[in-house]
Amino acid sequence: MDAEALFRQQCTTAINEDGSANAERLMALVVETYRLQAGKKRAAEDRSRLLVKENGELKGNLVASKEDLAEQKRLFGNVLDNLPQGLSVFDSQQRLMVCNIRFRQLFGFSSEEASPSASLGSLIAKIRGNERGEKKVSRLRDAASEGGHIRHREWVMEDGRTIQSVITVLPDGSNISIHADITEDRKAAERIAYLAHHDPLTGLPNRIRLRESIDAALAGRKPDEHIALVHLNLDRFKSINNTLGVSAGDKILRQVAERIRMSAGAGNVLARLGSDEFAVLQSGRQQPWNVTALVDQIRRELSEPFFRGDKAVELSVSMGIAISPQDGTETDVLLKHAGVALSHAKSSGGNGERFFTAEMEAEIEARHALEADLRKAVEREEFELHYQPLYDLGQQRICGFEALVRWNHPTRGRVPPLEFIPLAEEVGLVVDIGRWVLRRACRDAVHWPKDIKVAVNVSAIQFTNSDLPADVAAALAEARLAACRLEIEITESVLMENLDEALPILHVLKQSGIRIAMDDFGTGYSSLSYLRRFPFDKIKIDKSFVNGIVEDREAFAIMRAIILLGDALGMRVTVEGVETAEQLALLQREACDEIQGYHISPPRPVVDVPDLLSQPPEHTSTRAS
Template identity: 35%
Template sequence: MSFLRLAVRTKVASVLGASCLVAATLSAFVVYLGDLERRQAETIFDAFSVANEANVLAQDVQKTVAQVMAIMVADDPRGARERSVELQDDLREIAYRRTTLLSGIGDQMSDSEKSRLSLRIDEFIAYQADTARLCLQVSPKAAIIQATDEAAVLNRRKMLADVQRLSQDMLARVEVTRQESTVGRKIRLAMLQVVPASIIIIGGLVGIAHLRRRDANRQKRRYDVALNNMPIGICMADEHGVLTVVNDRLSTMFGIELDLTGCPVRQLAEEIASAAKLADGKRAAFIADIGRLFNAPFSKPLVAVLGERIFEVRCHAMDEGGRLIVIDDVTATRRASQKIERMAMYDSLTGLSNRLRFRDQLAMTVQACSESNLTFSVLFVDLDAFKEVNDTLGHPMGDKLLCEVAERLTATVRAGSLVARFGGDEFAIILAPTVGPQDLDAICSRLIAATSAPYHIEGHSMVVGASIGAASFPRDASTGEAIIKCADLALYRSKALGRSCFRQFDASMQAEAMLKRQIEHDLRAAIANDELELFYQPIVDVRSHRVNTFEALLRWRHPTRGLVSPEVFIPIAEETGLIVEIGEWVLASACRDAAAWPADIRVAVNFSPVQFRRRDVVAMIERALPAAGLAPDRLEVEVTEAILIRDAEATRIVFERLRRSGVRLSLDDFGSGYSSLSYLNTFPFDKIKIDRAFVIDLSNPKSLAVITAVINLAERLNLSLVVEGVETEKQLEILSSLGVTNFQGFLFSPPRPLAEIDQMIREPFHSHLHEAA
């Protein structure tokens, strides 16, 4: 009531003052709201910029992975180097984007998270650079191992997950800020309509609002540019499943002309299915998958194959309700990964599974058969006479033969079986599970028959065989590794019995393997404990009845087994490589012993093929002779055909170096191989030794014909000739009548230790049979 009694002027002044105060207060609040809107617009732009940078970085990472793949599969070294230069540029671009991304994040990510992301990107760059370097400097195979390294793949996945999560968080922040900005703008506009202020104040407010609106429109245009130029499809939907934001990339990605803003998510799925021309069943499944992805609280990315392209669809819940949907075309990345995986899991020559995939499949088969009480078998297949194809027709022809063998093996086994190539001419087969291994013999017989049939390739006719070892689960073993060992033992037995045969595993093979391991262990101890010794068997010239050469023969006097036969331990020594160390000891010991004999008596030392493969034989001999004080022409290097067939040209060069040094060369077991005559024409031998098999069968006219031919051949080639295995006076008489003068055998003496050969050196031999020591 007191206000009513005031003067009109006072009342007017009070009203005007209150109005001005209210107008000023409201104006200040409107200004504050406008400034807030501007800051929100900047936040939206900054968040979209970060999201865009994150997605571009993810694309660059995928591009770099594909670039490394291109380097590894490049047709020539020049192409690989050019792609390597492009890769280095891409890696520098990733490093630049990392810096830009991390600087743009600001306080929207903690320092520890930013450090972790930076470290993972740096590790990715280092892994990719190392992979390219390995491919260029070492081999594509080494690069594949690096590219599929578990640590590298895990780092890349975590880094991409961090980048994608950052992008999704930024886009979610954009939506929340956009909604807050819309509410603030409505409040501000409403306040502008109700402010009872003067024209000046209202004009001022309108002017400020106009300026703020212009800023907001500018920020919105920048927001739209960033959104529509992202390399991935993005849309946002409210809590009712209605699309509120759809960028241009999503529409152009599938060729959708309809404006999807305001449409339900289901319609988006239907438009994509129509654009991809999915059949009815696949169309319904795709639409249902999108629906489940949108409604699931926690969901994995959906990978959809649409026509010839592959897409990854991710759905992310936003803080204020609704969903963010991201669609990415991952065709190039997925196909590059599939190609790398295929290179890592399949044989590049035959297309069969390789050893790695074989072992993975074997482990899964063991588990499945254990659960279902089924059995299955593993076959190891090794080709017979394949090396002869490589040696005579060349490796390219051998590769083509391997491809045809792979096709025959695959066609012979039943569906559900796995055929793998382990390398070289070795194959392995996991037969499809059955109730029992009753048909295993028949399957092996069919495989051998299929493999042994003649091959006709580019005008050449070739024949190879196959040896097979088989093991069955759970009869022979209950684990994958144990089955492999059993099949390998069976293959070893099969090859020992001859070509083109098969054997199933049995317990005796395991016992034999254990015995071999024990002999190997004892043989290593024998080398360390000086249990090995040399025996010597004379080669006698019947014209003078005197020894002209002693052949050094290795013997092993085991502390509990006694004298172990060389036929038992020599193959094991060759298989394990111990023959290299043993052979060097034999050479040194034989040269040292021979140095004490008369100067007209030589010593013959046998050399294993393993020694020629693993050691410089020439250097070893050149060390041994001066150390023993033995003249080079008193040493005979005795070899068999097995040394000659492995690498004829390299062996010929070694033999010529030995001949130049004065060492004599002798070919042992002549006539036991299939191409000995060609060796006499190729290699500079001084002596040949006729195999004892011809001497045993002297009653056979064919054996006599062979020996006669060899005698004539040796005479024409000016080669010394020795006949081995002479044990009877009758054999000596027949061979002497043919013109042979040098003999070796029990008729003259068995191999004897060094202490017992003095008498043979001093006294002439007579034609009588000595008893074995």
């Protein structure tokens, strides 16, 4: 029985005992009152339970909040003290609020010195170093007055370290700073800046720094002053690298730089412009006498031998000189004119100096015009080949032809090879011209008798700036010419300048069946050593040895020695420049293999080749030019 039924039963019993006539109404009223009281009691109990529950949760939240704050504080401390950079926070009164361990380490502060409330001024006073380019006190005064921006400060410590501070100043005058050791970064930046303006091999200023020095000298030039620029280039230095090695060449270059430095003195600017190029900038009132004395001193210093171990190396130097204001008042102009003068010094044979003249500039302009025309000629194939016979003295007949390129300019007419071939080599067009010559010579030769060969000259640049074996193979395949009918002629300069690159290429060509000849034999420095390095099929004696062989016994003796040398090495010998019957007769008696020259025939167009081949041997051998 529930509480309400029990209460109803008790009420009924009481009413019956009273004997009241209105028992039903009384009982209903009593029951309703009970219900109300019971409901209030349950509500009160529910509210009580809710309050107890909420109070427990509140206490739990308070405990959790305290634990979270403690954990965040611990985490913040760990992060702060493990930052790779130093951190400090100062209030608006410039008193330390918080810092980390790295901040104290960077500046050498103890925990007591960098404790909260320490003043910025007291900390700066304890720094064992100086602020770069700034006074510490002036910066301190500005700290509170300047707000809402970022400042940079840099400290050079007594131990050589460089500390950089990046300070964020807040509008109320307080600040937050990040501090970092930038010593290695600064050294690297300084090294990069140094290398950007200096030559790493010699330590001399480079071309960029020289331009800056010329700019400054021209800007500060007084009316009665002259500024001289000397452009120097070592003659044939590349051969030293090839014969002695790059390491030995670098050592010699450092010695060269030191000798020029001693000659130039402290008052002049010396720079290295390239591998074997230097420049000296000289200012003064007495020009050209001062610069003349300078170049004489440089020449004397460099004329003394350089030694690599017990081996002496001798150098010569070419120099071009331009003087401001008469040769130019702008840096680019002065540099250009000194370079023009140097080009003329080298084209004159080197080992000399030239002052710039207006005529030189006119020649350079003409040269640039010729270069532009030459580029068009390559595109339009304005070339043709002439062929000079190679005459076999034993068989008394023509055995081949040397292909010689000719340029038929549309307005200039015939341009001499000595005028455009060196230009083509200098500007890189000789590769395209050489490739064209190979193709044309093979196409022409395929129509000749099969025992007639064709010889083609190859430039040193074709060994370094092209795939020569591929070009030769393509020319032979296109013309369907047998490889044994092609003869490649190289000068000794090919080996002197590119020995390591040239020898493998020559072996590839020879293995394919092509004959290899050394042209202009005897005009270089190490002909015999090269004959040992590579098994040439032929050596061609330069015509300079032929001129006096009839009258000059010494010239004849040299000629005979070379012919005997070729025979001993199993190499055919061709003598160039044979122009008289007397020379021909003498060479026949010495059992020379081949001759070439105007006595047989000058170079002729390809259409004349059949006529030359059809002539009787006795007529050909006695033909005069």
